[in-house]
Amino acid sequence: MRGPFARALTGALGLITAAAGVTAGAVPAAADSVVVGGSPTAITDAPWVVALSSRDRFGGTRAGQFCGGVVVAPTKVLTAAHCLGREVLGGEPWQLRDFSVIAGRAALRGQGGQEVRIADTWVNPGYDPTTNAGDLAVLTLAASLPQSYVIQVARPGDPAESPGTAAEVYGWGDTTGNGSYASSLRSADVQVLPDESCERAYPGGFGGVSYRRDSMLCAGDPRGGRDACQGDSGGPLVARGLLVGLVSWGSGCGQAENPGVYTRVSSVLPERF
CATH class of the missing domain: 2.40.10.10 (Trypsin-like serine proteases)
Incomplete structure (x- = not known):
C-alpha cells in the first residue's frame, strides 16, 4: 500500500507537477472515476x-x-x-x-x-x-x-458522525487523482464510515501512519470512486447540515480500500472557538 499523504498543494509548481502534498516517494494514484467523483456545486448551496x-x-x-x-x-x-x-x-x-x-x-x-x-x-x-x-x-x-x-459544528457524539450517515465533501482539488484540478467548486456524495474501515486501511507499522478514532473521522464510498484529493485539504465534510470533518489525509484518491481520513472537528476544536 502506498504511504498516506496530506491533501494540500505544496510549492509554487505544485499545480503543474500534481505531486503536491505527497510524502517522499509517493505519488497520487489514479481514481476509479472522475473533490473525485463529484459534480459542480453552486456557492449559494455551500x-x-x-x-x-x-x-x-x-x-x-x-x-x-x-x-x-x-x-x-x-x-x-x-x-x-x-x-x-x-x-x-x-x-x-x-x-x-x-x-x-x-x-x-x-x-x-x-x-x-x-x-x-x-x-x-x-x-x-x-x-x-x-x-x-x-x-x-x-x-x-x-x-x-x-x-x-456560517455553518454550525457538530458536537461530540452527534448522530451526524454516525457510520452510514450521508455526507458531502467540498473542494477545488484534483478531480481524477492525476492532477486535473477544478477551477470551480465541486462536491461529492460520500458517507461516514465505521472507524474500523480506516483502522483496517491504515493500521500503521512499517513506517505507515495509523488511523486514530479519537481525533479522526473516516468517510468515503464503500464502492470507491468518490473522495477528496490533493488541493482539497482543510475543506469541509458536512453531514445533516453540520460540519463534522476537515479533509486531512489518505492514500490514493477514490479507492474503496483506502477511505479518506478527516479531522474529527468535534473532538479537536477548542470550545473557545
Missing part, C-alpha cells in the same frame, strides 16, 4: 466553503488556491493544520503578503464574492505532523463575512 489563496506563493492560474476552509463564525475559518506548514507555504503564514480566503465565489477566477485577508492564525498545539493527529487550524479574518456564510 456558502461556508472558502478557498485559501496566495498568488505570490502559488501563482494566479487558480487565483492562488492551495487548500480549502470552512466558515464557522463571521471572522473565523477552520482549515487543516498541515496547510499552514512550512513545506506548503515555504515559510511562516505571516510571511505571505497576500494570504487570504476567497469567499462567496465558486469559480476561482470568476466574479462576485470577496477576498478577505487573514489577520492571524492558530494551529492546534496538539497537532502532530508525523501522525496527522489533531490536524486543525483556525484563521482569523481581517474583516467579517456575512452571518449567512
Whole structure:
C-alpha cells in the first residue's frame, strides 16, 4: 500500500507537477472515476466553503488556491493544520503578503464574492505532523463575512458522525487523482464510515501512519470512486447540515480500500472557538 499523504498543494509548481502534498516517494494514484467523483456545486448551496489563496506563493492560474476552509463564525475559518506548514507555504503564514480566503465565489477566477485577508492564525498545539493527529487550524479574518456564510459544528457524539450517515465533501482539488484540478467548486456524495474501515486501511507499522478514532473521522464510498484529493485539504465534510470533518489525509484518491481520513472537528476544536 502506498504511504498516506496530506491533501494540500505544496510549492509554487505544485499545480503543474500534481505531486503536491505527497510524502517522499509517493505519488497520487489514479481514481476509479472522475473533490473525485463529484459534480459542480453552486456557492449559494455551500456558502461556508472558502478557498485559501496566495498568488505570490502559488501563482494566479487558480487565483492562488492551495487548500480549502470552512466558515464557522463571521471572522473565523477552520482549515487543516498541515496547510499552514512550512513545506506548503515555504515559510511562516505571516510571511505571505497576500494570504487570504476567497469567499462567496465558486469559480476561482470568476466574479462576485470577496477576498478577505487573514489577520492571524492558530494551529492546534496538539497537532502532530508525523501522525496527522489533531490536524486543525483556525484563521482569523481581517474583516467579517456575512452571518449567512456560517455553518454550525457538530458536537461530540452527534448522530451526524454516525457510520452510514450521508455526507458531502467540498473542494477545488484534483478531480481524477492525476492532477486535473477544478477551477470551480465541486462536491461529492460520500458517507461516514465505521472507524474500523480506516483502522483496517491504515493500521500503521512499517513506517505507515495509523488511523486514530479519537481525533479522526473516516468517510468515503464503500464502492470507491468518490473522495477528496490533493488541493482539497482543510475543506469541509458536512453531514445533516453540520460540519463534522476537515479533509486531512489518505492514500490514493477514490479507492474503496483506502477511505479518506478527516479531522474529527468535534473532538479537536477548542470550545473557545
